[in-house]
Amino acid sequence: MTERATLGKEQVRELFRAYRTAGSPDEQAEAKDQLVNQHIGLVEFLARRFRNRGEPLEDLVQVGTIGLLKAIERFELDREVEFSTYATPTIVGELKRHFRDKGWAVRVPRRLQELHLELTKVVGHLGHDLGRSPTVAEIAKAAGTTEEAVLEGLEVAQAYNFTSLDAPIDTDDGGSTTFADQLGADDEHLENLEYRASLAPEMAKLPERERRILYLRFFKGMTQSEIADRLGISQMHVSRLLNRTLGQLREALEDT
Amino acid sequence: MVVPATPSYLQVLRLVAAGLASRLAFSIDEIEDLKIAVDEMSAYLTGSQGRDGTIEIAFEVDTSSITIRGTGRFEPGHKVRAGLTDFSKMILETVVDSASLEQSDGIPTFTLVKSKQLETT
Secondary structure (H helix, E strand, O other), X not given: OOOOOOOOHHHHHHHXXXXXXXXXXXXXXXXXXXXXXXXXXXXXXXXXXXXXXXXXXXXXXXXXXXXXXXXXXXXXXXXXXXXXXXXXXXHHHHHHHHHHHHOEOOOOOHHHHHHHHHHHHXXXXXXXXXXXXXXXXXXXXXXXXXXXXXXXXXXXXXXXXXXXXXXXXXXXXXXXXXXXXXXXXXXXXXXXXXXXXHHHHHHHHOOHHHHHHHHHHHHOOOXXXXXXXXXXXXXXXXXXXXXXHXXXXXXXXXXX | OEEEOOHHHHXXXXXXXXXXXXXOOOEHHXXXXXXXXXXXXXXXXXXXXXXXXXXXXXEEEOOOEEEEEEEEXXXXXXXXXXXXXXXXXXXXXXXXXXXXXXXXXXXXXXXXXXXXXOOOO
């Protein structure tokens, strides 16, 4: 996290003046960068409000930053309102729109999208409260809906498209790990795989996070909920990534 | 249940399996595992492009476990590979209690069994 000095209202207005009246593109870009840096904390704060919906915080910050940039473009200096007050609804609007529209690979009815978001929250909360993976009946009760609706919602999750599939995974020590690093020499499973030769190149093509999920599920025997906790994403997100990855690998191995 | 041997019916099979498992109070994790197994075996039968023919699926539910049997009956010229890949076997070992595949006169039948592990009541 970089240190940011917080500017006062007048200094922010000064930056806007510099941005609007900049003599060169470089100066303008510089002023804009400062405006963004000055308000990225606000974006992070707002993005955090959406973090339990199954998407990584870093992606939400990116989406929120788009809202911030829009607000910077639209802000008029003769307004009395502070820029942060002005920008907040724009940033929140961008985040909401992201969940409603951009996230869905297949056009899914709004009702199911909302159910899905609700389920993501409920599954996470219940899992922590119960200390185990919840049942469908428990989820239905907590979400105030039927078991059928929950099952439908879980299946709908598979249509959800994530923009950040290639995002690097966070590791406990902050460093990056490769799949090879994660596979110890004692992994008999992999040693025994006669498909190692054809599987390894396919795995290498996968984004880091997918490889890690695959590894934790099938080589380390962690449940989807445990993986979700470890990676700081929702169980439904893990399910989605896992299903998708297995589908890809299955197809790739089909002709071998 | 008999469905065409095409991947587009996979989601239906997943939903049926999930619906039955939820009646047994399987946890979400267990249901997701069962769906992965259904995917794995059904994809083995249909291939990624589908085959001319049908898959006959039977679901058996007792008090704490679910058994799913699937038989592929294909037109001449549509064959499945001789067996599961080691990768498939490894996946299945992880997600269900038992998974087997038999071929009788060129007709493949898989059997999956998954029991409820966690006490949820």
